Amino acid sequence: MDAMHAVVVTQSLPATDPHCFVDRDLPIPEPGPLDLLVEVEAVSVNPIDVKIRKGAGTPDRPLVLGFDCAGIVRAVGSQVTGFAVGDAVWHAGDRTRPGSYAQFTLIDHRVAAHRPTSLAPADAAALPLTSLTAWEALVDHIGLGGDDAFLMIGGAGGVGSMAVQLARTLTTGPVVATASRKESASWCRGMGATATIDHTSDLRPQVDALRVDGFRGVLSAYTAGREAELSGIMKPFGRLVMIDGTDCFDMMAFKPKSLSAVSESMFTRTQFGTDDVAEQGRILAEVARLVDEGRVRTTASHRLTGLTAATVIEATQLVESGRMVGKVVIEV
Structure with a gap:
């Protein structure tokens, strides 16, 4: 053949x-x-x-x-x-x-x-693809561990579903996922999210209600225009990883807390033939x-x-x- x-x-x-x-x-x-x-x-x-x-x-x-x-x-x-x-x-x-x-x-x-x-x-x-994306975000970029709090924005998608599961193996802290529908919120909880919130509404009061004292790491599939909102719910020196990409990002909203923002593509290593x-x-x-x-x-x-x-x-x-x-x- x-x-x-x-x-x-x-x-x-x-x-x-x-x-x-x-x-x-x-x-x-x-x-x-x-x-x-x-x-x-x-x-x-x-x-x-x-x-x-x-x-x-x-x-x-x-x-x-x-x-x-x-x-x-x-x-x-x-x-x-x-x-x-x-x-x-x-x-x-x-x-x-x-x-x-x-x-x-x-x-x-x-x-x-x-x-x-x-x-x-x-x-x-x-x-495979979503596992690699989530792992690189959580481990390589955020360094999630200990009792760090983690937020997945868009928790019911492929990457979100894996990120929630992997986060639960890395941290003993809260692992929160966002979802906009009852079906997707139920899915996130089935993947192991300790709580869910709605990303179509203001995040800050929802996070306050969970008594989460700021997220050490955030992985986001819906980032555009949320810089100030994210800054308000992240810990100082926290890290945001974006998988959606945006043509503009207001880093000034991240400056007071010395927050970091980075993009993630699991194709980088193969596309550019990195040593690792x-x-x-x-x-x-x-x-x-x-x-x-x-x-x-x-x-x-x-x-x-x-x-x-x-x-x-x-x-x-x-x-x-x-x-x-x-x-x-x-x-x-």
């Missing part, structure tokens, strides 16, 4: 268009020295897929999206260590390479890990351990079957609805 099935983008179209994604046969990729060739068992759909598709225009060659992947190693490169053909693995992809909406995908073995033995492929596929790129493989291995110990659970909330253009479109429409809790996954 020298060809594989893939779901590709040939032009940027709305998710309501039946040609938004199309089915194609493509050559099976050959692994480089550091690569794993992974047969894809399950994937999940992330907002980054939506963003890239919308900005793709008319690509020169069919564009294979998809980042999260749970699969089986079918070939290894000459310099690969720690993996063998037949291993069950997971990874969060690499923006510089074709993705996981395909029968086979390549990944640098340093950013992959053996996946949790306690999860089915689809349940595992929900976690293998840290992502180590993080995924640690998350797999936490899952198998029962301390972290899957965030899959919608499950579809069959990696076809039709199912990818259906999953994409769910993500674009803005009302998702957890993650949508597709089992091949």
Whole structure:
């Protein structure tokens, strides 16, 4: 077999268009020295897929999206260590390479890990990208620990669901999540949030009612225009991590408390080939351990079957609805 099935983008179209994604046969990729060739068992759909598709225009060659992947190693490169053909693995992809909406995908073995033995492929596929994003925010940027108080703004999304769970493993302090609907608030509490508040209302009185004396760390999916509000509920020298991005930010609101603000992208290490790129493989291995110990659970909330253009479109429409809790996954 020298060809594989893939779901590709040939032009940027709305998710309501039946040609938004199309089915194609493509050559099976050959692994480089550091690569794993992974047969894809399950994937999940992330907002980054939506963003890239919308900005793709008319690509020169069919564009294979998809980042999260749970699969089986079918070939290894000459310099690969720690993996063998037949291993069950997971990874969060690499923006510089074709993705996981395909029968086979390549990944640098340093950013992959053996996946949790306690999860089915689809349940595992929900976690890698959001786990890495949340871990880097909480550990690398915030340094959450001890009895630090933590706030997740947008707690029912994929990243929020993982951040709440991981925060509970890092701190004994309050782990608060924001949610704007009864359904999403219930989901956040199910993920382990010690309390929930509504991010569509003023945060300060809600935080005061919880008797939280300022947050050491805040991870935010809804940041724009909230600088003064966030400053009012953060501890001096606290740290804000943004995953939504904003074209302007009022640092003067953060100056009195010497607060820090930083953006987080889990693709940075692979996109820029940082010296510590293998840290992502180590993080995924640690998350797999936490899952198998029962301390972290899957965030899959919608499950579809069959990696076809039709199912990818259906999953994409769910993500674009803005009302998702957890993650949508597709089992091949």
